Amino acid sequence: MASSPGGLTIADRVIEKTASQILKGLPGVGGAKSGLFGFGSNADLDSRPSVDVTLSGRSCTLEVELGLAYPSPITEATESVRRRLSADVEALTGVSVRQVDVDVKWLKPNASGTGRSVRNLQ
Amino acid sequence: MSTRLFRARPARVVPAVILAILILAIAGALGWAAIAAIVSEGSGSAALSSGFSGFAALGTMTWAAAAIITAGAVITVLGLIFLIIGISPGAKRNIGYRAQAPEHAERFEVVLPTSALSNLAAAAADSVDGVSSVRAASNASSTNVTFSTPVRDTDEIRRDVDAAVTQRFASIAFDRTPTVKVRSQRRPA
Amino acid sequence: MKRLAAGANRTGLIIVGLIFLVAGLAVLALSFGLAAAVAPGLTPDAKLQPVAAVFALPFSAVIALAAALILAIIGVRWLAAQVPRKDSAKPLRMQEDARSGVTTVTANVIAAAVEDDLEDTPEVVDAQAILRGTARRPELVLHVDVDERADVDAVVADIADRVTRNASHALGVPLSAVGVEIGIARSRQRRQRSVRL
Structure with a gap:
């Protein structure tokens, strides 16, 4: 790309941010910002999942750590994440996605949406 | 997989730990004597007896010596005890519970340990008026409840406790409902 | 367990x-x-x-x-060898096609979700779960401590109908075996501090 004048260079961090933002928009998918013991107070469906990109040539592989709403089917949920991520990252950045490895870090009941909230009664 | 999900019989952890420590102690003593022998002789070809004088003393004893007979008897008894503990199945520690497998599970097994049975019985007996304290001990088929009361005439309370515990057990779908035995213990008020 | x-x-x-x-x-x-x-x-x-x-x-x-x-x-x-072993399942692989990427879930993640779910059962004071087996033939071993006055049959029914159904739904396969060990919590030591409405 550097050879052609006015070429476009995309840093891997841009792809990471993009993928992360796409994931944040998906319902039932949450972040995996690890707390003191791997997961904890920071793990919820509103936080941003972490994405790691490995670029090779004009394509990339993604490693995603996320949390899912319980009890949604894990296989279907992660397959749909994989499809959306591949399609959207490619559409937004022009980099084709070969593989999306998903590491499910936690499963929690869907707190947002059903109006459930933890209220302290003390 | 046809193996049971919960161990029904004791795993003999305590005897195994005792025996493992005994083996370690023998290893330690043997190793100590061996190193002492090698150090005192200063060569690898040392005889074990040069590290510990007890071996020489052993040679002067006869088979009929009291110490030898005692040692033989102790070893025989220990061996017998270990063998019995290893072979005998031990008391059952779980009570079966009648449960139907739901359609999303091929096998569904529910058990209550005997400790849970005792706690159930004690809790039920505690709720009876006039009972000041309860102890309960259970095996897989029965529960013994012992309660103490300041009341002089314990017969009526005993019947109430029996009824309360029996009713509590009847409310639970055991494979075989455990039998209840109640004893009273008068406690001076 | x-x-x-x-x-x-x-x-x-x-x-x-x-x-x-x-x-x-x-x-x-x-x-x-x-x-x-x-x-x-x-x-x-x-x-x-x-x-x-x-x-x-x-x-x-x-x-x-x-x-x-x-x-x-x-x-x-x-x-x-006397140290009790959990013998949890190896990390589960749950993708449809490994060429487009693998999905990994550890047994502890699923066990933690099942534990949270069990504690939503009325009268359950404490719960532990272990996932054994494989992604295709998962086995759940559960221990629940229920209140001393709990309706044990209702707790078992809720586990059978709701908790194991949720686990099976999340895993996408029927559970090959479910074992439940019920303990009775004698004193009310662990008080619930908050309620989810």
């Missing part, structure tokens, strides 16, 4: 018991003169000199040291 080395313990106890029994009986047979018929000269008044002579052989210290090491290894390994 954690696994103990029951088989190894019983085998070890039987082996050591047999060795002790045979050795002890042999000593007693010699002491009471019963062995003299088989081995002439081994009368009760014979000295133990032949036994002591074994310890006086050259290199016997080195051999004893090796034997001590072997015994020590057996003892330590047997002790180490």
Whole structure:
């Protein structure tokens, strides 16, 4: 790309941010910002999942750590994440996605949406 | 997989730990004597007896010596005890519970340990008026409840406790409902 | 619900018991003169000199040291085997096609979700879950502590109908086995501090 004048260079961090933002928009998918013991107070469906990109040539592989709403089917949920991520990252950045490895870090009941909230009664 | 999900019989952890420590102690003593022998002789070809004088003393004893007979008897008894503990199945520690497998599970097994049975019985007996304290001990088929009361005439309370515990057990779908035995213990008020 | 080395313990106890029994009986047979018929000269008044002579052989210290090491290894390994094991499933692979990427879920992640779910069951005070088996044939082993006055049948029914259904739904396959061990919490030590509405 550097050879052609006015070429476009995309840093891997841009792809990471993009993928992360796409994931944040998906319902039932949450972040995996690890707390003191791997997961904890920071793990919820509103936080941003972490994405790691490995670029090779004009394509990339993604490693995603996320949390899912319980009890949604894990296989279907992660397959749909994989499809959306591949399609959207490619559409937004022009980099084709070969593989999306998903590491499910936690499963929690869907707190947002059903109006459930933890209220302290003390 | 046809193996049971919960161990029904004791795993003999305590005897195994005792025996493992005994083996370690023998290893330690043997190793100590061996190193002492090698150090005192200063060569690898040392005889074990040069590290510990007890071996020489052993040679002067006869088979009929009291110490030898005692040692033989102790070893025989220990061996017998270990063998019995290893072979005998031990008391059952779980009570079966009648449960139907739901359609999303091929096998569904529910058990209550005997400790849970005792706690159930004690809790039920505690709720009876006039009972000041309860102890309960259970095996897989029965529960013994012992309660103490300041009341002089314990017969009526005993019947109430029996009824309360029996009713509590009847409310639970055991494979075989455990039998209840109640004893009273008068406690001076 | 954690696994103990029951088989190894019983085998070890039987082996050591047999060795002790045979050795002890042999000593007693010699002491009471019963062995003299088989081995002439081994009368009760014979000295133990032949036994002591074994310890006086050259290199016997080195051999004893090796034997001590072997015994020590057996003892330590047997002790180490007493630590209860969870034997959780290996991390589950749950993708449809590995070429487009793999999905990994550890057994602890699913067990934690099941534990949270169990604690939503009324009258359950505390819960532990272990996931065993594989992604295709998962096994759940559960322990729940219920309140001493709880309706045990209702708790079991809720686990059977709701908790295991949720787990099976999340895993996408029927559970191959579910084991539930019920404990009774005697004193109300663990108070619930908040309520989810």
